[in-house]
Amino acid sequence: MTLDDILASLFPKGHEIRNDKGVLLGSATLRRGDKMLVLGVADRTALGVDEAIRLSGHVLESIGLASGPILVLVDSDSQRMSKRDELLGLNEFLAHLAKVLIHADINGRPTIGLLYGHSAAGALLATGLATRVLVGLPGAHPAVMDLPSMAKVTKLSMEALEEKAKSTPVFAPGLSNLVQMGAVHTTWSNDSSLADQLEALLADMPAARDQRDALGKARGGRLKAADIAERVRDLALQAR
Amino acid sequence: MTAPFKDITLTERACSTSFYESSARTRLELLLDAGSFVEFIGPEQREVSPHLKIFDLPEQFDDGIVVGHGRLDGSPVFVAAQEGRFMGGAFGEVHGAKLTGLLRAARQIASIPVLILFDTGGVRLQEANAGELAIAEIMRAVMEARSAGVKVVGLIGGRSGCYGGGGLTAGCCSALAVSEPGRIAVSGPEVIETNRGVEEFDSRDRALVWRTMGGKHRRLLGAADVFADDNVQDFREAALELLGLIGPFGLDSLKAEQERLADRLSRYGACLDAVDIWAAEGIAHAESVPELPSDQFITLAERIGRTNRDAR
Numbered sequence: 001m002t003l004d005d006i007l008a009s010l011f012p013k014g015h016e017i018r019n020d021k022g023v024l025l026g027s028a029t030l031r032r033g034d035k036m037l038v039l040g041v042a043d044r045t046a047l048g049v050d051e052a053i054r055l056s057g058h059v060l061e062s063i064g065l066a067s068g069p070i071l072v073l074v075d076s077d078s079q080r081m082s083k084r085d086e087l088l089g090l091n092e093f094l095a096h097l098a099k100v101l102i103h104a105d106i107n108g109r110p111t112i113g114l115l116y117g118h119s120a121a122g123a124l125l126a127t128g129l130a131t132r133v134l135v136g137l138p139g140a141h142p143a144v145m146d147l148p149s150m151a152k153v154t155k156l157s158m159e160a161l162e163e164k165a166k167s168t169p170v171f172a173p174g175l176s177n178l179v180q181m182g183a184v185h186t187t188w189s190n191d192s193s194l195a196d197q198l199e200a201l202l203a204d205m206p207a208a209r210d211q212r213d214a215l216g217k218a219r220g221g222r223l224k225a226a227d228i229a230e231r232v233r234d235l236a237l238q239a240r
Numbered sequence: 241m242t243a244p245f246k247d248i249t250l251t252e253r254a255c256s257t258s259f260y261e262s263s264a265r266t267r268l269e270l271l272l273d274a275g276s277f278v279e280f281i282g283p284e285q286r287e288v289s290p291h292l293k294i295f296d297l298p299e300q301f302d303d304g305i306v307v308g309h310g311r312l313d314g315s316p317v318f319v320a321a322q323e324g325r326f327m328g329g330a331f332g333e334v335h336g337a338k339l340t341g342l343l344r345a346a347r348q349i350a351s352i353p354v355l356i357l358f359d360t361g362g363v364r365l366q367e368a369n370a371g372e373l374a375i376a377e378i379m380r381a382v383m384e385a386r387s388a389g390v391k392v393v394g395l396i397g398g399r400s401g402c403y404g405g406g407g408l409t410a411g412c413c414s415a416l417a418v419s420e421p422g423r424i425a426v427s428g429p430e431v432i433e434t435n436r437g438v439e440e441f442d443s444r445d446r447a448l449v450w451r452t453m454g455g456k457h458r459r460l461l462g463a464a465d466v467f468a469d470d471n472v473q474d475f476r477e478a479a480l481e482l483l484g485l486i487g488p489f490g491l492d493s494l495k496a497e498q499e500r501l502a503d504r505l506s507r508y509g510a511c512l513d514a515v516d517i518w519a520a521e522g523i524a525h526a527e528s529v530p531e532l533p534s535d536q537f538i539t540l541a542e543r544i545g546r547t548n549r550d551a552r
Binding site for chain 2: 049050053056057060063064079081082083084085086087088089090091092093094095096098099100102103106107121122124125126129130144145149150152153154156164167168169170171172177178181182183210212213216221222223224225226228229230231232233234235236237239
């Protein structure tokens with residue numbers, strides 16, 4: 001599905017979303033007539049300082065003036081790997097975008113991420129992974145780290161890595177692996193209206209509490225994270 | 241180990257111990273009030289990574305992070321220290337979950353601050369999906385804790401720097417202290433060179449690495465609030481200073497941060513090198529900044545005055 005197809009299926013009542021060099025900014029009308037703020041990264045664009053500041057600004061301008069949920073569309077490259085971006089403090093710009101999204105979510109503007117293409121590393125942390133519910137579309141192909149780079153660092157062949165990837169979802173790229181880890185909450189179908197699926201999710205949003213570790217445990221992808229976090233939390237509460 | 245130090249006070253040891261060279265455990269021992277540290281899920285519990293054996297790699301009983309509770313100048317603090325010498329301090333499933341649990345407790349209590357001693361290359365490649373997600377959970381937990389009134393301070397001065405998702409997590413903290421060898425960035429020098437070529441970034445040019453990502457540049461840019469000398473005592477004092485200065489967090493902080501970062505882009509967006517930024521900040525002889533001794537640098541940084549206490 002192209003971005004235009006996705007937007008048409010998501011928002012049959014219309015939208016005003018502009019794609020400016022891979023940065024998506026705008027809003028859309030939901031079935032029942034209220035508005036949804038929309039932002040995102042398209043066309044496998046790298047997320048650098050110039051893109052991040054526009055995305056965070058779009059959300060901040062809406063807080064206080066508008067209400068309703070926020071949709072973050074994701075088809076990005078990794079963070080932009082350049083001297084200029086690092087020189088200017090890319091870590092702060094990406095963190096700021098994530099912070100703005102998290103702040104909105106815990107203050108009455110529920111956030112949904114829609115991963116419909118690629119994403120990786122810092123770009124995924126600042127967008128989809130900073131939302132309350134991350135949804136995957138069939139055909140999305142996130143790669144936290146790509147296998148060739150991993151082969152270089154681990155000094156293993158691509159064949160050896162691909163063999164190991166069959167037995168665990170913990171390191172290899174792919175949407176199904178992120179589902180099993182609890183990073184992607186649910187996968188939608190391309191065969192029925194995306195608007196129906198969005199409305200169903202909005203009608204039944206989970207609480208604004210991070211439940212990804214419990215999800216990863218239930219799905220067998222991350223067996224230790226939830227228990228370790230819970231044990232440390234209990235010990236810390238007793239220690240005060 | 242302790243016998244030769246019997247007659248030396250903890251403070252003297254902390255003054256003469258390099259933060260950069262120390263282990264995570266030594267940093268905590270010397271940072272906190274004497275004997276006050278209590279660890280949660282220590283190495284005796286052997287909660288190792290369940291994934292490293294897939295790659296026939298050695299495990300560490302604490303998975304490269306030490307978390308617990310202690311006192312700083314008599315007041316309770318939660319602390320987490322990454323061990324940069326194990327897998328480059330990288331975030332894995334167990335490693336990350338310990339920090340997440342600590343932050344969730346801090347949020348519930350809402351009055352005990354958290355100190356994070358970063359020393360990390362970012363996501364642990366061998367468990368990349370679990371590590372990435374752990375960082376996402378930590379960032380969320382930091383912001384939830386700060387929203388509940390918790391002060392979260394990052395201390396950066398270790399061998400592995402603070403890269404990848406570590407850099408993003410540092411960007412979520414209430415305030416940061418950094419030393420000259422502490423580097424803060426997303427993509428590491430080797431990663432940029434591998435992906436974009438040596439013309440974009442020569443990872444073997446150490447001077448370039450330090451002035452682009454190192455503590456002095458981050459302090460001058462306002463990315464870090466306090467510049468610490470490379471000893472544990474100075475980091476202790478920096479942590480105390482920052483805990484006294486941090487104000488409340490809310491929408492206004494994020495609006496101020498938006499303005500601060502947009503202003504940085506418009507002022508320095510066309511600069512090609514850190515030296516150009518420093519010159520544009522009004523520093524005379526900007527090219528000599530890397531050679532300045534700490535005390536002179538701190539005087540300079542305070543004169544430039546770029547901090548972001550209410551804008552992050």
